[in-house]
Structures are given as structure tokens and as C-alpha cells.
Amino acid sequence: MNWSRSRVLMRQNWALLMADPAPIVLLTLMPVVMMTFLQGTSRAVLRGAGYASASGAELVVPGMAVMFAFFGVGFIGTAFFSEHGWGTWDRLRSSRATTMEIVMGKILPSAVLILGQLVLLFVIGVVVFGMTINGSVAGVGVMMLACVAVLVAFSMLLTAVLKTANQLMAVVNLAAMALTGLGGALAPVDVLPGWAQAIAPLSPAYWMLKGFRAVILEKGGLDATIIPAAATLAFAGVLAVIAVWQFSATDEKVWDN
């Protein structure tokens, strides 16, 4: 990897992301709107579960942040698909940049964006919705990084196996709702149907939210995130291996947006 070229590629991809910030703004405002509507229900659920002083934000903020971070998977995928649509993918590949540099140049700016989205939503959660982090703040950071890792790997897998941008967005939307819903983003796993509770651990969102819950609600220290973070990173590792196996720079992609 040539760091000078990688920096150029990252700056370029950041400029491309910022050229149309509407999707980023949307994916940051939407969860805030959802938090507003769902906080009361979350408060009732948490108080019913014995957390007498809970504001509800402790459940709804991580839930919505994780759900909309999943929607952010589309940022990374579209960063690849749009290059095909603009006819610049082959230009990039015929430049001095290696495939690894091009891929890293695409992934990292989007990963920073997803991380920024998570951080901002948690800050809004604390400042606006009164969320209290009762345990380790560093633990929240660890879970955020694990979360970004699995989303990056997931987006690379989708980019590798899907052929069109429309397919990408359809799968991202479905996966974001299904995996985070199953993981407890909309309601705690305990109140989901029995079959859903049984398969919930198969969703990486389950482990993400379990980690956030441990440090935000259950006063856990950094050590409380070890198992959830490890499980989340295991998902990231498996998805990344499959993505690398399936990815081919010569594959044709269709930007049909």
C-alpha cells in the first residue's frame, strides 16, 4: 500500500460523499425522529423491567443508532457501484493505484462517516433525550468500532456478490430492518416472539445492542463488552473472508439509480 496514493483516494471519496450529503443528513435525522416517537414506549418497557429511573433513551438511542448505521451500509456499496456508472472504475484500475488501495480508499471514508453518524446520534441521545451512560464510556466506543467493522465487512460482501445498485439498496433496506429488529433495536429481545428470541443471536445487531445495553443500562465496565464485541467482530471476520473470496475487480456492476 502506498500511503500517499491511499490518501489521495480517500480524499477523493470523501469529496464524492460530500458532493451529495442528502442521504447522510437523512440517515441522521430519521433516527432522531424515530427516537422522539419511540422514547415513551421504551421508557414503559424499561420501567416494567425494573429500571425505575430509565428515560427510555437507554433503549431507543442505541437501537435506532444501530438500525440506521445498518442503512449506512449503502454508502460503501454505492461508492463502488457509482464508479461503474460513471465509467471511472476502469480509469481508476488503469491508474497507478492498486486494487487494495482503491478498495481501502472507498471503505475508510464511508467507515468514518458511519462512525460519525453513531457518535452524533449517541451525543444527541445524551443531550436531547436524556440518555445516561451508567457504565463505561470507553465500552460504548469499543462497541461502536466493532459495529463499524461488521458493517464495513457486510457492505463489502454485498458489493462483491450483488450486480446492481438497486439490488444493493433492496438488500440493505431489508437487512437493516430484519437484522436490527431481530437484534432488539425496536423492542427488547425478551418481548419478541419465541422463535425470534431463539435466532436473535444469529444477528450481529443482537451482539451490538447487547454490548451497548451492558455499558449504558447495566452499569458494566469495559470488560462487559468483551463477549459482545468479540461476537460482533467474529461476524465481521466471517463476512470479510467471504467478501474477499467473492470480490473481483473485473466484475461488471450496474448503477441503475
Place this chain on the structure above:
Amino acid sequence: MLEIKALKKAYGGHEVLRGVDLEAKVGEIVGLLGPNGAGKTTLVSIVAGLRSADGGTVTVNGIDAVAHPDKARALLGLAPQDLGIYPVLSVERNLTFFAELSGLTGKRLRAQVKDVAEALDLANLLGQKAATLSGGQKRRLHTAMALVNEPKVLFLDEPTVGADVQTRNQILEVVRRRAEAGCAVVYTSHYLTEIEDLAATVAVLEGGEIVARGPLAGLIAEHGSPALRLTFEGSAPVLDGFEVSGSTATLRTPDPARAAAGIIGRLNGSTDRLRSVDIVRPSLEAAYLALTGRRSNEDTNEKTEEVIDELVA
């Protein structure tokens, strides 16, 4: 500068390149001609490192492009057949990005962007978003992006498709100047007049092989004999002395006008299906016709229709 030997490529058992040999020396413009599907774009893609070859060697300035594609790519400039620009970024950002990727920095980078922009009449458009450019301006930007890294070998794959006359002339002028400065240029086109305007060395690729290679004048002298060409609706009839290919029948003769005068009466029942009578003078067009068995504009017409469709849309 560029040396291609015995290059082979097949897609699913279909051989696209069947042992292509091609050379472009310092300062030489090679006009790579051939009908659609002849393998031109595949050839360019392999040399540019976009596809792997099944066999053969590619050497760029002494560097084995198969073994060291990264080093070879540093010497190449490529303008692919399809337009490739970032529409959401400015003209300057499009150019600067590829200059930076090639390792240019500081004053040299700024000077190179300025030079290329001026050469292709983009200097006044640097701050404009690429999406807002006209078709011709986009085509010039597309070409400029291939030049901005100061390549030693330049590949232009049908760079003037859909371009207006002014854009076409500017691109041709830039190609000439690059070659004069020592760049080896491989220029693919269906517009044979451009190859003639550039006084390029010609290589004709047909069926995955180079079927003719040499200076323009030599190729015309050897293959560009005058001919009479008749085009019919449906298949051309069998006529004495004529080569029949699809809907066309071609007679190579030193005096095609005299032959035309005598042929009409011999057509018998095919007269009603006769659509055009063309006299082909010694030219690259005639040489191309002799070598490939088809007119260059059989392909060009498809392109022209695409362009008209785009304009109407």
C-alpha cells in the same frame, strides 16, 4: 516503447485475440482499426492492466506489463471507449485527482492540470461541475484525464465518438502534439479520416489477429485498390468477378466508373433490390474494405445512431 507479442485472450472458449503482435515506437501514432468485436477494446484493456491475458507478452518501455502491472501502469494513459468522468465534481477536481494519483504534486501538478486544460479548451471551465458540461466538453475532459499524468504510452479508445467537429479537431491536435513530444499513441477509431489526418501507422485487427500493419501510404498502395460496390436490400446476388459479403457485392477494378455503367443491365431480377452504387477510390477506406470485407461505417453507422438517440433523448 510498447511491444505486444503473441497476445492471446479467450472468453468462454471464444478466442478474441489469437496471437496479436503490435508495436508502437516513441513518437509513433498507431491507428488500431477493426470492426466491432475484432478485439480492439480487449487488447487495450489487457495492456492497461484491466484484464489478464491467456498468453503472450506486453512490454512498456522495457517493463514487463504482465509481471509488473503497477510499474507499467505508471507509464500509461487510458481514455476508455465509454465516457469516464466524475459528474458530481468540478473539471479541475477530475483532472487533479488523476494527476495526484500518478504522483504529481505542488507546482508541477498545477502546471500539468493547466497545460492539459488549455490544450483541450477546458481552462475556462475548471470550476464548473462536470455534470453541467456539454457533450463535447465532457469528451474533452475524458481525454484530458488520460493525458494529465504525462504518459509515455497513450491509449485512446474511440475518443471522438459523439464529438462535434471542434472537439474532434482539438483531440486530434493534442494527439499530434503528444506524439511530437515523444509519446507513443495507440488510437482506435471507426473514423478512418481521423487516422488519415493523423498520418498514423495503421494496424488492422480482424478476427483477433493483426491482418495488416504498416505506414498509411504503403497500406493504401497495397490494399486500397479502386472498387465498385453495390449494396442490395437483403443478400447480394452472385455476380461474375464480384466478392459478395452480406448485402454488398464488391468488384476490384482500376476503372470502377466504367464497370458501373455496364453492370446495371446484368443484374436481371436483382435490379429492384439495388439500393446504392458506390465507387471506392484508393484510400484507407478502400484498403480497410479489402482487408476486412466490410465498410468502416457499417460500425460507424451504429455509433452514429447511438449518438442521434442520445441527442434526441
